[in-house]
Amino acid sequence: MINLEVNLAEKNYNYPIYINNENISELKKEILKKTTGKKFVVVISEKVNKLYGKILGFNNTDKFVLKDGEKQKTLENYKKIIDFCLNKKLTREDAIIAIGGGVVGDIAGFVAATYMRGITYIQVPTTLLACVDSSVGGKTAINVSLGKNLIGSFYQPSAVFININFLKTLDERNFKSGLGEVVKYAFIEKSCCCVEDFNLTNFLDKNFQKILDKDSKILEELIKICLLLKISVIQKDEKESGLRRILNLGHTYGHAVEKITKYKKYTHGECVVAGIYFAFDLALKNNLIDKNYVFFMQDILKKFNFINIPKFKMEKIIPVMKLDKKSSSDFIRFILPVEYSLVKEFELNDFLTIF
Numbered sequence: 001m002i003n004l005e006v007n008l009a010e011k012n013y014n015y016p017i018y019i020n021n022e023n024i025s026e027l028k029k030e031i032l033k034k035t036t037g038k039k040f041v042v043v044i045s046e047k048v049n050k051l052y053g054k055i056l057g058f059n060n061t062d063k064f065v066l067k068d069g070e071k072q073k074t075l076e077n078y079k080k081i082i083d084f085c086l087n088k089k090l091t092r093e094d095a096i097i098a099i100g101g102g103v104v105g106d107i108a109g110f111v112a113a114t115y116m117r118g119i120t121y122i123q124v125p126t127t128l129l130a131c132v133d134s135s136v137g138g139k140t141a142i143n144v145s146l147g148k149n150l151i152g153s154f155y156q157p158s159a160v161f162i163n164i165n166f167l168k169t170l171d172e173r174n175f176k177s178g179l180g181e182v183v184k185y186a187f188i189e190k191s192c193c194c195v196e197d198f199n200l201t202n203f204l205d206k207n208f209q210k211i212l213d214k215d216s217k218i219l220e221e222l223i224k225i226c227l228l229l230k231i232s233v234i235q236k237d238e239k240e241s242g243l244r245r246i247l248n249l250g251h252t253y254g255h256a257v258e259k260i261t262k263y264k265k266y267t268h269g270e271c272v273v274a275g276i277y278f279a280f281d282l283a284l285k286n287n288l289i290d291k292n293y294v295f296f297m298q299d300i301l302k303k304f305n306f307i308n309i310p311k312f313k314m315e316k317i318i319p320v321m322k323l324d325k326k327s328s329s330d331f332i333r334f335i336l337p338v339e340y341s342l343v344k345e346f347e348l349n350d351f352l353t354i355f
């Protein structure tokens with residue numbers, strides 16, 4: 001069992017993250033120890049409910065089952081979950097438990113942030129992507145027709161329970177999508193200013209086969225490293241006014257690819273990997289890094305056999321990148337590598353050559 005803690009000193013708020021591979025039948029008891037009131041609502045992914053609903057042991061009457069897929073993060077589903085909580089007469093003392101991937105965590109978190117001006121919520125991520133990224137840090141949101149995550153808030157969970165066993169039934173594509181976020185951490189490690197030095201690129205290089213084979217101990221260690229890096233960042237910048245933006249390496253381009261391909265053709269992680277290649281290419285063209293570092297990055301990424309997303313024409317991608325909520329109509333922000341595991345934020349302006 002690995003116990004981590006997020007400590008947001010400025011607002012005097014902290015919460016634990018538990019990582020283990022104990023029997024899933026033990027989870028309910030542990031989760032309920034972290035709820036304060038008498039009642040709770042479980043928002044659970046349909047797939048996870050099918051596979052683990054029985055063993056998790058929550059009553060059907062307490063469960064809101066959400067279909068899978070990014071397109072479920074809608075205002076309509078948000079309203080349905082709110083109504084479900086109201087019908088259950090959930091009070092401010094009660095809790096929402098999110099069991100699933102990023103979609104469930106994001107929408108259930110946003111319900112928790114707004115229901116009666118905020119109630120306790122607990123994250124139980126069941127995908128690798130949610131384990132290493134979305135379940136920690138308090139970003140909650142829903143999508144609207146103009147874009148992803150355009151309505152949301154920063155609202156921290158009161159605990160995160162990561163059980164490696166859920167990852168064993170993830171299909172390969174979904175698992176690899178999480179690995180897209182994992183490799184991102186390797187190239188930003190030094191910028192995360194964590195007190196510990198993990199040398200994540202080395203860890204990935206040494207353990208890639210065990211990671212792909214879903215070795216439990218290696219996955220626990222991998223998730224721990226990624227989360228310690230993320231915790232280090234969010235403790236310094238919870239609301240993404242500066243440092244937290246480094247977590248967006250590969251995302252400006254990646255989000256644009258997702259949008260152009262209508263969130264259907266490629267997974268988020270695949271698009272982030274395409275964005276990492278793009279960021280390295282842009283950095284090389286502008287003499288921020290040398291070719292050896294590009295080869296080094298390519299060697300690591302090749303080990304995980306990510307699918308190859310064809311490059312998009314700049315004329316097509318730039319207008320879409322301008323719509324990213326991290327940019328503005330006049331500039332596009334990029335996180336680019338500048339040294340081994342170090343990144344910096346740049347704006348697309350005259351000094352950057354991109355064609």
Ligand code: GLY
Pocket residue numbers: 133134136137139240244247248
């Ligand atoms: N997913 C990036 C962040 O939490 O800031």
